[in-house]
Amino acid sequence: MDNTSVGRIFILTGINETFNYRVTLFMLSLLYYCVTLFFNISIIMIIIMDENLYEPMYILLVSLCINAIYGTTGFYPKYLLDLLSSTQEISYEGCLLQAFVMYSFACVDMSILALMAYDRYLAICRPLHYHSFMTKRRLSLLVCFAWLTPFCTFSINILLTSRLKLCGSKIHKLFCVNWIIVKLACPEADTFSNTVFAYISILIYVLHGFFIIWTYLHLVKTCARSKDDRIKFMQTCVPHLTSLTTFVFAVIIDLMYMRFGSTDLPQSLQNFIGIAFLLIPPVVNPLIYGLKLTKIRNRIQYLVGHRRK
Template sequence: MANVSVVRMFLLSGLNETMNYRIAIFSLTLLYYCMILVFNISIIMIIILDQNLHEPMYILLCSFCMNGLYGTTGFYPKFLLDLFSSSQQISYEWCLLQAFVMYSFACCELSILAVMAFDRYLAICRPLHYQSVMTKTKVSQLICFSWLTPFCLFSISIVLTSTLKLCGSIIPKLYCVNWIIVKLSCPDSNTLSSNILSYATIIIYVCHGLFTIWSYMHMIRTCVKSKDDRVKFMQTCVPHLISLVTFLVVGLFELMHMRFGSTHLPQSLQNFIAIEFLLIPPVMNPLVYGFKLTKIRNRILGLVNVERK
């Protein structure tokens, strides 16, 4: 038990420079979080309740929106409480849990996007094999893969982190990050296993990204040859591409800033960089899919017309 940390509380110092505006920030954040809940739950319920939407593409979209709810719930409620707390503290156990949620959410997002790219690749490039490959069993297996892989990886990562002896308790962010907790470990702590797993995880999800890019390259090449395929690509693949590019940009920006970025930037700018992946994709994804996918758009418009009557 000599390696168990004696630090029982962490201080999240990211809010220090913005506490003068906490009422305005609280109001805007609460409104924004409510929008995230309404948009994502609406898409999920429409897909669950409409039998015509029980197709692989929409089932994967449902999983995608559930992941958005999962990740944002790991951040926004705690952030809202911190805005009215005199000290933005978080217990050791809850900090590890939040770090697990943040990392697993981000990697689930990449995994689901890769599976969605595979689904669209089969639909456009291998249409004759689509029904035989994308069975209910296969879709269930792919969804389990997209959720269980990051859960297993980061469960191991958090367990390794929990064995470290810590010599610091200040986290200069709005939420807990496993990488920063590891950096707070004492000089005599053995962080080799954590570092190896961290880089292995990066390699795994870089491969996810490369597979997704490869899938879209093949789809674009196929669509150039056929007008019907071009229409299908514009209707069903453009939302995926928008989601993928948005998440990769904001995710990589945060990753690069966290590991190599300057600490001399204004705290408010550092905070915005840190939460971009929790701000933009969770709202943008259901809006893009809701407006772009014809079946979902028609379902939403039908519900709106019923309400008006």
Template sequence: MENVSVVRVFTLAGINETVNYRMTIFALTLLYYCVILFFNICLITIIIVDENLHEPMYVLLCNFCINGIYGTTGFYPKFLLDLLTSIPQISYEGCLFQAFIMYSFACSDLSILAVMAYDRYVAICRPLHYRSIMSKRRVTQLVCFSWLTPFCIFSISVILTSRLSLCGSKIQKLFCVNWVIFKLACNESDIVSNNIVSYATIVIYVLHGVFIMWTYMHLVKTSVKSIDDRVRFMQTCVPHLISLTTFLIIIVFDLLYMRFASTKLPQGLQNFIAIEFLIIPPLMNPLIYGFKLTKIRNRIIQLFLNFHLHNIRIYRIY
């Protein structure tokens, strides 16, 4: 029997099925990760540089993209390294740290989406009070809430997990998550406190979902009253709804699969299900917001035209 004093390294068994295609997967993964970084960094840079975009909605969007980089960086570099290793392993401390990143990334996404829903509610339902309610101080407080809430919750969760005695060191996934480490705990381990924190976390983020539903009920009621509100809803709320719907479907499906699904499915399919939230939202979000939000789209077109004209001038000189 192993316990926490002996288990200092975990084996990531989920990667074993890729042994015959590792270099192909490595090249595609590296390319995809670079694309994610490129689009998110581009959107962040545009929002920071253009003073016309220094508004609450775009500040929150900037944080949304930063969170996408944070989450994917917690997975892709380690995964790329594992593809070049014969026996993928991760240290006990590294596993806990990666579990913290994965959970805090996913829950920060939901917190930011909740804050963005509140911003749209105030903008459309209380437009005359928008500037006073969504002041710089209030936006700063909301951004801190969206980051600090999951960080505090999962710091407690990871600390409690680190106290468990473990009776195994094999993780059937591509990366570490708290629930998988929790399942390796010995029967005699004190798991009551972990369960309490887990259920409290579920309650907190279900309340996030309820709050978002409440805001959109009011948004829809208000938007049907005038053409201007309908146009504003379509321009600014539709990207948010697409991001929210995609995120919820992926996360709920992943959680249900992780807790209840059979391990008889092919390992490749299990791996894809496990990393969906690291594949789709981090790339989809900057693309949707970049093309759908008028100010950002116009700024991107302007930058492209300036770059093109600059190249034409250089070509004519030579």
């Protein structure tokens, strides 16, 4: 497939083996997408409408929920359309855009989780300096950094991919992935810069992971000394650790399988591995924060009780 030709398309083959159950999958996927939107929009609106929640931790949670909506919207509408179509095709430009959304969604999530860890570190380990460090201006800059860094990084990745001459058109997944598009390049195509920049991007977010580990080493060390700090840790850090664990586990499994996994696994299992980071964190995050964070839980209980009256 020459990437200078007109009418370029990719074929997503991941749905093939489950096509006999497309109506059931469509209904379940649509329901799950609606539930995901409802949970995340609910948390966003609860925080926006309550000025008592205008604190860094809750602002970062809003950013996490917005990113969940962004990422799932990059996947579900196209997937639902594919379930109703006889052919699962996507244009070359649409495929690059979807690949950009998927990668940037995952990396924005990691950046925000790193900021949440930093926020908890300041709140528990440096409480006297918390408000001087976490000012509105600094918080705004950090949130912008968390969004713009992945966007800029993967814009370069996608630009490098777009210059390649491709000799294949089949993507064995439910959605487009930049690394798989690169592997479709013709043998004579130079993919060295794509590979180098991909590993640089991975290194950036591995460093995010080491930063999170560093903050939690200090958090655990500090909380071991004080009962009040242990209570604060359980109330605010456990939801973050749950979000972090589910997200990192899902992403690592997908990355490892995409590079080293066997194609002998059933297609349905391959599909689940590939979309786990889109299925689990966007629903788990608003649930765990809504149930665990006292201020949000109290606000939900108030709204539910007020509506009943």
